[in-house]
Amino acid sequence: MPLTTHPRNPNQTYGPTNRGHFYISKEDHRKTAAPKKDKTRWCIREGEEYCVFKIANEGIIDEENNQIWWYCEDNDCLFGFVFENDRLLKIGENEEQIAKFPNDRNEHDPWHGYPVSTEESQNRPSSELLDRLEECGCISDVYRLRIEKGRI
Amino acid sequence: MKPLKLSIHTSIPLQDGYLYAGNLFLVFKDGTLKTLPITRVLQKYFGEDVENFNFFNLAFSRNSWYTNEQADTLFAIENIKKTFTDNWEKYNGGNLEIEFSEDEFDSYLKLPKLPIFDFRLYGMRMFVGNRDGLFDTGIDIDPKNAKVSFKDSLERVFDARTTYLSAKSDSLLVTSNSDGLFHGRLVQTNGRLVVTESPIRKESLRTGWNGYNVVNYSTQNNFDLLLTEREQVKERTFLYSAADEDSKKIKITGIGEESFNMDEVLSLHSDLIDNIKYVFNAPKSCYFFLKNGEFINIFFNKYQNRNLLSRKIYDTWKPDSANTRNSKIISANAIKDGCVVEYDDSVILIKGHQEIPLKTNPVLSVRTYATSIRYKNIISIVDRNGIDLYSVFPF
Numbered sequence: 001m002p003l004t005t006h007p008r009n010p011n012q013t014y015g016p017t018n019r020g021h022f023y024i025s026k027e028d029h030r031k032t033a034a035p036k037k038d039k040t041r042w043c044i045r046e047g048e049e050y051c052v053f054k055i056a057n058e059g060i061i062d063e064e065n066n067q068i069w070w071y072c073e074d075n076d077c078l079f080g081f082v083f084e085n086d087r088l089l090k091i092g093e094n095e096e097q098i099a100k101f102p103n104d105r106n107e108h109d110p111w112h113g114y115p116v117s118t119e120e121s122q123n124r125p126s127s128e129l130l131d132r133l134e135e136c137g138c139i140s141d142v143y144r145l146r147i148e149k150g151r152i
Numbered sequence: 153m154k155p156l157k158l159s160i161h162t163s164i165p166l167q168d169g170y171l172y173a174g175n176l177f178l179v180f181k182d183g184t185l186k187t188l189p190i191t192r193v194l195q196k197y198f199g200e201d202v203e204n205f206n207f208f209n210l211a212f213s214r215n216s217w218y219t220n221e222q223a224d225t226l227f228a229i230e231n232i233k234k235t236f237t238d239n240w241e242k243y244n245g246g247n248l249e250i251e252f253s254e255d256e257f258d259s260y261l262k263l264p265k266l267p268i269f270d271f272r273l274y275g276m277r278m279f280v281g282n283r284d285g286l287f288d289t290g291i292d293i294d295p296k297n298a299k300v301s302f303k304d305s306l307e308r309v310f311d312a313r314t315t316y317l318s319a320k321s322d323s324l325l326v327t328s329n330s331d332g333l334f335h336g337r338l339v340q341t342n343g344r345l346v347v348t349e350s351p352i353r354k355e356s357l358r359t360g361w362n363g364y365n366v367v368n369y370s371t372q373n374n375f376d377l378l379l380t381e382r383e384q385v386k387e388r389t390f391l392y393s394a395a396d397e398d399s400k401k402i403k404i405t406g407i408g409e410e411s412f413n414m415d416e417v418l419s420l421h422s423d424l425i426d427n428i429k430y431v432f433n434a435p436k437s438c439y440f441f442l443k444n445g446e447f448i449n450i451f452f453n454k455y456q457n458r459n460l461l462s463r464k465i466y467d468t469w470k471p472d473s474a475n476t477r478n479s480k481i482i483s484a485n486a487i488k489d490g491c492v493v494e495y496d497d498s499v500i501l502i503k504g505h506q507e508i509p510l511k512t513n514p515v516l517s518v519r520t521y522a523t524s525i526r527y528k529n530i531i532s533i534v535d536r537n538g539i540d541l542y543s544v545f546p547f
Contacts, residue, residue, distance in 0.1 A: 088496075090480070117372075119371045121329055141181075141516065142514045143514070145516060146482060148267065148315065
């Protein structure tokens, strides 16, 4: 799925996705934010951050026509990425290729997210989620292994 | 000079491969492991051409013989070295491609759940790590035909997710990411691996050996150097290939009671610390790839009373290619006089400040065999097309 940009709503949110969810870009993770040691930064534009979120939030339609989102139960979050031309796109300033959208919000609040390194287990999609993503061709075996080993 | 290359294609796609005791151990995507002697690969390609068979057999099976004392004397004779170099030049850069069908492999073993995160052969045993833990089996190799057989079933010996393995001196270091680093030991000949219940360190991404000491990487750009306690033993408690004549019989009895963190190791070069992009080690030194594109190689291999006696910058180099300077590093492995770096979408051999591209696509596995006796200069790379073996020019 290619990376595309999306317009911002008047209330600063993006969306909704076809699940009815909104996204808000957090200032300290933005490409234009000043570097902080504990805050990763996107290297893509705000409207493109939403694209990464939308891909993960809307997920895939399986053979039985169920919509399966990229939700990781182990870490209570969505993991997103852009897999295009057999490569994972770089989305973070520090060469991150995976984004995390934590589910730490009230039900009707917008989601937010940031790029992560998979070195730490809380920033790594579970093996079960990766099984599903690989089966449906959302990610290749090469990148799946790199994620499992915490190398990207 | 470019390395010699053998490309082996299989009808079922591969996930990983490992070279041990003259055999390729191959993990197939259908969940099986099969073996193939290197000599059979060469026989299939060269047929009756004994001269070239022998040349390649030496390059891929006893690469270490090029640099031992006898070879030093032999290659001091200019004509012999020239003939050897000319022959290498005839084949380097070319590609010897060989197809193997399913029924041409020897042994067969059903593996636990794929993907396999890592597997190692050591002490005539095979260790396989995946999401469910670490599995172990013994192997036998027939000295007449190099045929592998598995002595017992593949049994789970450790039940935490196992992502990286490295072995030396009767010890297997078992990396389990956020569950930590564990010490596995071969305590009895033909016995299963015994893994300690408590972790040596709480975080581990991968490990390496610095002589007989352990380097534990908690992230791609940070490590602890863990000192080991060891003793000389009369007999090894594990089996080894009859062709390997290493006479050192050292047993590791403890790991990490004493350690140095990276800041301590780099106390003489503290300006490097915030600039490290990726770090890994060879048996005697450590390579730092910096954010400004520089590569630095530092020796830190002498210790006494919690003091590092030697941490000398051995080499600093800024590569010409922007790709080598700037791309994301996925893994890096040492060879005898250099290293192999896996980038996001390429693999580069770096030797003597020279960059030699080996692959220009993302790959599944890159392995070198720096602690092996026979394969110090061999590289194996698995991708969707099969497995490529490279023998690095010895001079």
